[in-house]
Amino acid sequence: EVQLVESGGGLVQPGGSLRLSCVASGFTFSSYWMSWVRQAPGKGLEWVANIKQDGSEKYYVDSVKGRFIISRDNAKNSLYLQMNSLRAEDTAVYFCARDIIAVAVSWFDPWGQGTLVTVSS
């Protein structure tokens, strides 16, 4: 069964840091782009970042550029999101998702269950 399991969420003060992890199973992790997508409480979905199979390309939404770093360890089937200089507006459930790319079209499937990050003093 293809599965993604996130961890690392929690309560952090503004300006603090947190590292999220996502462990993949049931597929060849090193063959896929991977993404982080977040959802603020009661709000819609916002793509945060993605990373190429070998980590050589990374893209970020403007609001997290310079603060968040996406990375991966293919030997551990793991995806990470290092979040620094956290702000209240970063409060959200963070999902990891596998990017499926076929003839240039791409979509997210599957998604993990999400991990909640709360930024508050």
Next chain:
Amino acid sequence: DIQMTQSPSSLSASVGDRVTITCRASQSISSYLNWYQQKPGKAPKLLIYAASSLQSGVPSRFSGSGSGTDFTLTISSLQPEDFATYYCQQSYSTLVTFGPGTKVDIK
């Protein structure tokens, strides 16, 4: 960035109703459009990819159409398990964006 809009933002419908949700992109995105279903407290689930391709395991009452800037998700006969929020998402740009969502609830 490519902006995505959805209409309506919410709708009330009955079991058996035909439901149509519209998604519009701020520029042409060809067929680079996906649809997801999300239930409260759960992760989104892929329904339709590349505008009209049904994801494996998704009931055939779901269908997608459109290209360019205007897209439609149709549920031919609404079932109790279909009450959820639906999001469109474009993958034309490297910077992926989602629509704001359409909540479908019970009439």
